[in-house]
Amino acid sequence: MASLRIVIDPGSGQAPFEQIRRQVADAVDAGALVAGTRMPTVRALAEELGLAVNTVARAYRELETDGVLDTRGRAGTFVRGDDAEAQARAAAREYADRATALGLTPAEALAFVERALTHR
Numbered sequence: 001m002a003s004l005r006i007v008i009d010p011g012s013g014q015a016p017f018e019q020i021r022r023q024v025a026d027a028v029d030a031g032a033l034v035a036g037t038r039m040p041t042v043r044a045l046a047e048e049l050g051l052a053v054n055t056v057a058r059a060y061r062e063l064e065t066d067g068v069l070d071t072r073g074r075a076g077t078f079v080r081g082d083d084a085e086a087q088a089r090a091a092a093r094e095y096a097d098r099a100t101a102l103g104l105t106p107a108e109a110l111a112f113v114e115r116a117l118t119h120r
Contacts, residue, residue, distance in 0.1 A: 004033055008049055016051055020059035025068050028079055035081020038094065039069060042077075 063069040099109035
């Protein structure tokens with residue numbers, strides 16, 4: 001998941017969705033969020049921020065339109081980019097987390113990856 005702390009200022013003249021959009025875009029521009037970083041789900045971020053789901057969904061949609069985020073269905077929402085290495089690292093982290101949650105040993109997890117890569 002992204003390691004971004006979004007802060008909503010209720011006294012700001014900007015709508016909450018715009019505050020989210022701006023903070024995420026700024027973090028990507030600054031390199032704090034790199035290509036391939038998995039973003040929190042809309043529901044999780046809405047709950048964390050105490051906002052309506054539609055507010056966060058609008059921010060994500062606008063970030064997609066701006067070319068900052070890419071939603072991949074059930075796989076989640078990711079920072080868009082052409083940095084293949086960053087995307088591979090993010091995918092490896094996600095797989096490692098899932099394999100660990102399933103109780104696989106590192107050797108078993110690697111064996112599945114090797115089979116997947118050689119039997120395509």
